[in-house]
Structure formats: structure tokens, C-alpha cells
Amino acid sequence: MNDVNEIDKKILKEIEDDSFSDKEVYNIRKNGKSIERKTNPFINIVSKEDNKGIDVYVNENTLLGIVHIPVILTESGLKDVVYNDFHIGKNANVIILAGCGVHNDEHKDTEHDGIHRFFLEENAKVKYIEKHYGEGKGSGKKILNPVTEITMKKGSSMTMDTTQIKGVDDTLRETRGVLEENTTLVINEKILTNETQNAKTIFEIELNGDNASTHVTSRSVATDESYQEFISNITGNSKCYAHVECDAILKEKGRVKAVPEIYAKNVEANLIHEAAIGKIAGEQLVKLMSLGLSEKEAEDVIIKGFLK
Amino acid sequence: MLEIKDICFKSDHKTILDHINLKLDEKKFYVITGPNGSGKSTLAKILMGIVKPDSGKILLNGKDITSLSVDERAKLGLGFAFQQPVRFKGLTVYDLLKIAVNKEISKMEACQILSKVGLCAKEYVDREINASLSGGELKRIEIATVMARNPKIAIFDEPEAGIDLWSFGNLTKVFKDLEIESEGITIVISHQERILQIADEIILLEQGKIRKIGKKEEMFEMIFEKPKCCKEDGERCE
Numbered sequence: 065m066n067d068v069n070e071i072d073k074k075i076l077k078e079i080e081d082d083s084f085s086d087k088e089v090y091n092i093r094k095n096g097k098s099i100e101r102k103t104n105p106f107i108n109i110v111s112k113e114d115n116k117g118i119d120v121y122v123n124e125n126t127l128l129g130i131v132h133i134p135v136i137l138t139e140s141g142l143k144d145v146v147y148n149d150f151h152i153g154k155n156a157n158v159i160i161l162a163g164c165g166v167h168n169d170e171h172k173d174t175e176h177d178g179i180h181r182f183f184l185e186e187n188a189k190v191k192y193i194e195k196h197y198g199e200g201k202g203s204g205k206k207i208l209n210p211v212t213e214i215t216m217k218k219g220s221s222m223t224m225d226t227t228q229i230k231g232v233d234d235t236l237r238e239t240r241g242v243l244e245e246n247t248t249l250v251i252n253e254k255i256l257t258n259e260t261q262n263a264k265t266i267f268e269i270e271l272n273g274d275n276a277s278t279h280v281t282s283r284s285v286a287t288d289e290s291y292q293e294f295i296s297n298i299t300g301n302s303k304c305y306a307h308v309e310c311d312a313i314l315k316e317k318g319r320v321k322a323v324p325e326i327y328a329k330n331v332e333a334n335l336i337h338e339a340a341i342g343k344i345a346g347e348q349l350v351k352l353m354s355l356g357l358s359e360k361e362a363e364d365v366i367i368k369g370f371l372k
Numbered sequence: 373m374l375e376i377k378d379i380c381f382k383s384d385h386k387t388i389l390d391h392i393n394l395k396l397d398e399k400k401f402y403v404i405t406g407p408n409g410s411g412k413s414t415l416a417k418i419l420m421g422i423v424k425p426d427s428g429k430i431l432l433n434g435k436d437i438t439s440l441s442v443d444e445r446a447k448l449g450l451g452f453a454f455q456q457p458v459r460f461k462g463l464t465v466y467d468l469l470k471i472a473v474n475k476e477i478s479k480m481e482a483c484q485i486l487s488k489v490g491l492c493a494k495e496y497v498d499r500e501i502n503a504s505l506s507g508g509e510l511k512r513i514e515i516a517t518v519m520a521r522n523p524k525i526a527i528f529d530e531p532e533a534g535i536d537l538w539s540f541g542n543l544t545k546v547f548k549d550l551e552i553e554s555e556g557i558t559i560v561i562s563h564q565e566r567i568l569q570i571a572d573e574i575i576l577l578e579q580g581k582i583r584k585i586g587k588k589e590e591m592f593e594m595i596f597e598k599p600k601c602c603k604e605d606g607e608r609c610e
């Protein structure tokens with residue numbers, strides 16, 4: 065990989081677990097351009113015009129495909145907008161890993177807006193893992209605004225794990241789903257903000273078919289003077305099931321606002337929302353301290369477990 | 373030796389503990405019993421450092437530990453199983469047991485610890501300590517975390533609470549073994565006759581005061597308040 069330098073490798077390590085040499089299918093995007101790509105007979109990747117993004121085509125009946133599409137931003141002041149479309153054929157089963165790492169050592173803001181659209185054909189199955197990470201000493205902000213749009217045909221299912229643990233100054237995350245019958249959409253979101261960071265996350269899900277179901281779990285920790293907003297908007301138009309859980313831990317001057325909205329338009333719709341915001345429970349700290357941990361160690365264990 | 377010297381505690385001007393004095397010796401199994409609200413849990417929490425007494429001292433082998441924090445006391449060998457164990461979203465039973473023993477252990481070893489308290493271990497090690505666990509399961513995991521530390525001073529607050537009688541039979545054996553094997557001091561708060569039977573000494577607490585301390589024979593009458601005589605000749609009681 066000639067275009068991948070040491071900083072890139074470090075960032076890749078944060079958003080991916082290991083090296084790319086033995087990976088099946090991947091596309092590495094750096095500073096607005098695709099720099100490395102590998103495909104196979106079942107999964108194809110095609111660039112859109114002007115490096116605006118990629119189309120990933122997964123053939124029907126692909127048994128277990130794994131696609132890596134990491135994004136690296138190291139050029140301070142760059143605003144990278146990318147449109148990635150995933151076309152998942154009937155009965156195909158794939159794992160997609162989309163990490164995004166920003167390294168900003170300078171004063172200009174760096175921004176990456178990834179617009180990811182998923183089209184799941186009948187009975188397709190997707191596990192989508194998204195990791196966001198920022199680093200660098202510069203005063204320039206690291207901004208990430210991911211949009212995820214999921215269209216699910218009959219019988220398809222998708223799990224989306226999304227994590228933003230460190231270093232992103234400003235983020236607006238929008239996730240939208242439209243579900244036909246017998247579909248399942250599971251979303252697990254983990255967010256930790258510190259300093260003066262802002263994170264806003266919006267879920268809009270429409271359950272249109274009978275036996276469509278969704279489970280959204282958001283766990284977040286807001287420390288220092290950071291601010292988070294959780295908005296969910298679930299509409300049940302059919303005999304469907306939705307469960308939204310928003311759990312937040314506050315530390316120092318962290319603030320969290322949760323705005324849940326559930327709208328049942330069908331008598332058979334069953335929609336549940338739970339939200340709990342608060343500091344770490346005193347009893348939890350005391351229990352761990354009674355096992356020999358200091359208060360600080362106990363806090364770390366609780367938060368690490370919570371965001372695991 | 374653990375000495376409790378003149379411990380007093382008030383909450384909202386209400387006396388919860390009233391001049392408590394006790395001397396507890398190694399290798400002995402103590403049961404603290406008494407009505408609800410008599411101050412048993414409060415006393416246990418004061419021993420562990422969770423609640424600060426208004427006055428009085430706690431000495432461990434002559435050393436004053438009254439001002440030590442919970443974790444400092446844990447490091448000196450005190451262990452406490454809560455009456456109402458707390459849940460942790462995201463922490464597994466395995467995570468908690470590793471913290472308890474303060475070292476890396478294999479899942480096998482974690483299983484062995486759990487099977488002691490009657491949990492079919494394989495099913496439990498990877499479970500999260502969240503709302504999906506029943507009260508009884510949670511309680512047994514709580515007991516296991518304390519047992520696993522092999523504390524010099526082990527305090528169990530109503531270990532029977534929330535556990536069905538059938539499972540509790542097995543759990544009694546764990547406490548019996550503790551009575552035989554432990555080199556340290558064991559303190560169990562309980563109302564269960566089967567636990568009281570194990571005691572070397574029973575401490576009866578009432579309204580924040582120690583009403584009586586003694587061997588089980590002499591204490592049983594007082595606790596269960598059975599009629600005193602009833603000989604064959606039909607003499608009436610009292």
C-alpha cells in the first residue's frame with residue numbers, strides 16, 4: 065500500500081482491528097479519493113463520478129461476504145462529502161465495516177459527511193459496523209456527520225453497530241429506516257463525548273409492513289462540558305414492534321437531552337420507549353469499591369462496561 | 373479481632389444504632405438477627421465503611437479503621453455481600469468475578485466459583501448483570517463475589533433473601549463449609565433457622581441495641597419465643 069503512511073496506519077488501527085493484506089474486499093478512501101481497492105467475484109465496488117463515492121454490489125445468495133470501507137482524513141481544512149450506496153442482493157449475507165478516522169493537527173476544521181444508503185433485497189442480511197474516531201493536536205475541529213438510510217425489502221434484516229468514543233468535536237448523526245414486512249432492524253449506538261463536544265443523533269424509522277420490528281439501543285456518556293441530544297421518531301403503520309432504549313450517564317457538567325417520539329398509526333402496532341439519564345449510581349461505585357477498586361477505577365470499569 | 377466500640381448512628385434525629393459494643397474473634401461464625409428495622413444492615417454498612425457512624429470506633433487487630441474508605445477496608449480483607457445487590461449494564465458475571473479475585477482467571481475458574489453458590493455456571497459467566505437476571509440469581513452472584521475474595525472478615529446481609537427455600541438448602545452448605553474452613557471472621561445477618569444453626573454465636577439486635585449475645589441454645593428460646601415447658605404431664609406453659 066504505497067499511499068498509506070504511518071499516521072494512516074495508526075488511524076486504521078483505531079477504526080479497524082488488523083492489517084488489510086489478508087482482507088477479502090475493501091476500499092480505502094483518503095482525503096476525498098479512493099486509494100486502495102480489492103474486490104472478488106461476489107462483491108464489486110464501483111466508483112461514482114468525480115470520486116463522490118462508491119457503489120458496492122453484493123450478488124444474490126452471497127454466503128458470507130466481508131467488506132471494509134475505511135475513510136481517513138488527514139488534510140486539515142478538508143470537507144469531504146461521500147455518497148456510498150450498498151446494493152445487497154436477495155438472500156445475500158454480508159458484514160460491512162465502515163470506520164472513519166480524522167487526524168487534524170492544524171487550526172482549520174476537517175469534516176467528513178458520509179451518506180450511506182443501504183438497499184436490502186428480499187431476505188438479505190447485513191451487519192454494519194461503523195466506528196468514528198478523531199485525533200490530532202490542532203485547534204481545528206473534527207466534524208463527522210454521517211447519514212445512514214436503510215431500505216428493507218421483505219424478510220431482510222440488518223444490525224447496525226455504531227460507535228463514537230473519542231475525539232469528534234461535532235457530530236450530527238442521522239439514521240433513517242423504512243421497513244417492509246417481516247424485517248428486523250437492530251441499532252446499537254455508543255457515544256462518549258468530552259470537553260466541549262456536541263453530538264446529536266436522530267433516528268427516524270417507519271415500520272410499514274406486518275411483523276416489521278426494530279430495536280434501537282443508545283448508550284452514551286457525556287463528560288466535562290459536552291452536550292448530547294438523542295432524538296427518535298418511530299412510526300408504526302402496521303402490525304409491528306419497536307423498542308427504543310436511551311441510556312445516558314452524566315459526569316461533571318455533561319448534559320443530555322432525549323426527545324423520544326413514537327407514533328402508532330395502526331391498532332396492532334406495539335411501540336415502546338425507555339429513557340434514563342443520570343450519574344453513575346452510588347451503589348454501583350460502592351459495590352466495586354468493596355471489591356477493592358478505588359472510586360476512579362470503579363468509575364472507569366462502569367463506563368467501559370456500559371459502552372462495551 | 374474486630375472490635376466495635378460504642379458505635380452510635382442517627383438519621384433524621386432517629387436513633388438507628390445506640391452504643392453498640394462487640395468483640396468478634398477469628399475462626400468464629402456470627403449471626404446477627406433481629407426484627408426488620410433494628411439496624412442490622414446499618415451496622416454491617418458501618419463495618420464496611422459505607423456508612424459513617426456519628427461516634428464510636430472500629431478496630432481491626434488493634435488498628436483503628438474508622439476513617440478508612442470502603443476500598444481501603446476491602447484491601448485489608450473486609451468483604452460485604454449486599455442485602456440488595458446492584459445491577460450493572462454492560463458488565464458480565466465474568467467481569468465482576470475477575471474484579472473480585474483481582475486477577476485474570478479462566479472461565480473455568482469463574483465457573484467453579486459460581487457452582488459453589490449453586491448456579492449452573494456455564495450459563496451464567498457471560499450473562500450481563502442487568503435486569504435479565506432474577507433476584508435470586510443476582511443474590512447468589514453477589515455472594516459468590518464475596519466468597520471468591522476469601523475475605524478475612526466476611527459479612528453477608530440476609531443471604532437468604534430472594535432465594536427459594538429449595539435452592540437455599542444448598543446454599544446453607546456453603547455457609548457450613550465456611551464455618552468449618554474459614555480462618556477469618558464470618559458475620560451473617562439472617563433470620564433463617566438453618567443459618568442460625570451454624571452460628572457459634574448469635575447477636576440479637578433490637579431497636580438499635582444489642583439485646584443479647586450468646587450460644588444458639590440459649591438464644592433460640594428467646595428468638596423463636598417458643599413456649600417454655602410443656603412436659604408430658606400436661607403442665608401448662610407459663
Ligand SMILES: Nc1ncnc2c1ncn2[C@@H]1O[C@H](COP(=O)(O)OP(=O)(O)O)[C@@H](O)[C@H]1O
Pocket residue numbers: 383384388406407408409410411412413414415
Ligand atoms: N439512609 C437512611 N436514612 C434514613 N433512615 C435510614 C437509613 N438507613 C436506614 N434507615 C432506617 O434505619 C433503621 C434500620 O435500618 P436497617 O439497618 O436497614 O435495618 P435492618 O437491616 O435491621 O432491617 C430503619 O428504621 C430504616 O428505615
Ligand SMILES: [Mg+2]
Pocket residue numbers: 412413414455529530
Ligand atoms: Mg437489612
